[in-house]
Amino acid sequence: MTNSKTSSTRPSKIIPNWVIFALIAVSLIGLADSSYLAAKHYLGSPINCSIFNGCEVVTTSPYSVILGVPVALFGVLYYFSFLLLTILYLDSKNEKTLEFAARFSIVGVAASIWFLFLQIFIIKALCLYCLISTTTSATLFVLGLIVLKRKNVSFFQDNLRDYFRIS
Amino acid sequence: MEEQQITKKERWELKRQEKLERQENGAKSRLIKRFLLWALVLAGTAGLIFGMVKLGGSEPDQSAILINAVSPSDWTKGNKEAKVVLVEYSDFQCPACAYYYPLLKKLSQDFGDKVSFTYRHFPLRQHINARLAAYAAEAAGKQNKFWEMHDLIFENQTKWENRGDAEKVFKEFANSLDLNADLFKNDLDSKEIKDKVENDLQSGVKSQVNSTPTIFLNGKKIEVPPNYDELQNIINEAVKNNP
Numbered sequence: 170m171t172n173s174k175t176s177s178t179r180p181s182k183i184i185p186n187w188v189i190f191a192l193i194a195v196s197l198i199g200l201a202d203s204s205y206l207a208a209k210h211y212l213g214s215p216i217n218c219s220i221f222n223g224c225e226v227v228t229t230s231p232y233s234v235i236l237g238v239p240v241a242l243f244g245v246l247y248y249f250s251f252l253l254l255t256i257l258y259l260d261s262k263n264e265k266t267l268e269f270a271a272r273f274s275i276v277g278v279a280a281s282i283w284f285l286f287l288q289i290f291i292i293k294a295l296c297l298y299c300l301i302s303t304t305t306s307a308t309l310f311v312l313g314l315i316v317l318k319r320k321n322v323s324f325f326q327d328n329l330r331d332y333f334r335i336s
Numbered sequence: 337m338e339e340q341q342i343t344k345k346e347r348w349e350l351k352r353q354e355k356l357e358r359q360e361n362g363a364k365s366r367l368i369k370r371f372l373l374w375a376l377v378l379a380g381t382a383g384l385i386f387g388m389v390k391l392g393g394s395e396p397d398q399s400a401i402l403i404n405a406v407s408p409s410d411w412t413k414g415n416k417e418a419k420v421v422l423v424e425y426s427d428f429q430c431p432a433c434a435y436y437y438p439l440l441k442k443l444s445q446d447f448g449d450k451v452s453f454t455y456r457h458f459p460l461r462q463h464i465n466a467r468l469a470a471y472a473a474e475a476a477g478k479q480n481k482f483w484e485m486h487d488l489i490f491e492n493q494t495k496w497e498n499r500g501d502a503e504k505v506f507k508e509f510a511n512s513l514d515l516n517a518d519l520f521k522n523d524l525d526s527k528e529i530k531d532k533v534e535n536d537l538q539s540g541v542k543s544q545v546n547s548t549p550t551i552f553l554n555g556k557k558i559e560v561p562p563n564y565d566e567l568q569n570i571i572n573e574a575v576k577n578n579p
Contacts, residue, residue: 208392218430219547
């Protein structure tokens with residue numbers, strides 16, 4: 170425990186810069202993608218099928234909304250919090266923040282698997298922007314695993330109090 | 337007076353030194369750095385979201401105009417001499433087109449004497465049976481039952497859209513329309529019909545059609561509202577402006 174505490178306050182080079190850069194870049198892509206989908210949901214033109222995006226059956230299906238909120242908006246929140254967590258790490262250099270983000274990324278992967286299942290087996294149509302989001306959340310998960318591996322901690326071991334301590 | 341100036345200068349000098357000291361210990365600059373980092377991130381994110389919202393919410397390009405005017409080889413119903421001409425590029429397997437189908441049908445019933453309605457094929461690549469459906473409608477057209485087949489195909493879209501043997505379903509439709517089965521089968525495979533569908537598609541590409549349904553009202557692409565009342569208003573307006 171004491172070991173991890175000291176390591177979390179020292180701005181070590183355990184987590185390479187490219188991982189941080191990739192986390193920021195992928196979060197930004199996911200954020201852009203889901204904002205686009207959310208905007209389309211609220212303001213977009215009426216339904217059609219397009220050469221580039223396929224049909225909008227996916228984004229207009231009943232599964233695109235949970236409790237009245239379009240799932241794209243959850244995506245916006247998810248990627249935005251991921252971005253904030255990464256920046257918080259850059260600011261505080263508290264690696265526990267990154268560990269939290271790494272564990273948090275399972276939420277995105279789980280949601281993506283569920284959406285992919287819906288698209289393939291229930292709606293029977295794919296949507297390009299949804300697939301981009303699947304890719305970004307999977308990438309964030311992999312980056313998270315890299316972070317945990319570098320820190321040499323397991324996925325489930327955690328101590329909530331350490332997460333948001335700013336050194 | 338002189339003394340005061342000196343003290344002023346001294347005081348200024350003192351302040352400068354203090355500032356330098358503070359900069360040396362770095363606390364302030366670190367704070368500024370942190371502030372800049374967060375400001376940059378928040379501004380960047382806000383900008384990004386704003387941009388995507390504009391992009392996602394923007395109306396599709398409405399500047400497209402119809403290049404190929406309606407010709408006798410087109411399938412046209414309503415008043416062919418009408419001053420208000422509606423041309424639809426559509427895909428039989430497109431769910432959105434099936435959604436609009438009853439709206440447009442009602443439109444042609446309500447405005448049949450004032451408006452001409454033309455259907456052109458725009459089968460999208462992602463729809464495996466879209467071309468075959470277009471061929472089936474054309475083959476029925478050879479026996480003067482294009483619109484009847486067009487209606488059947490749309491009304492029963494879910495029955496054939498994902499089937500590997502959609503041809504069988506179309507043959508059943510032909511049968512229910514009392515079409516000559518052999519003729520229908522031959523026409524389904526004919527090059528003439530395939531060329532016609534391809535021509536429609538190419539004319540759509542020329543007119544910048546990139547989604548279905550795309551509707552041109554008197555040669556200008558319009559955004560199709562998803563409810564009948566708004567659609568009716570657009571046509572009413574056009575009828576009023578083209579007496």
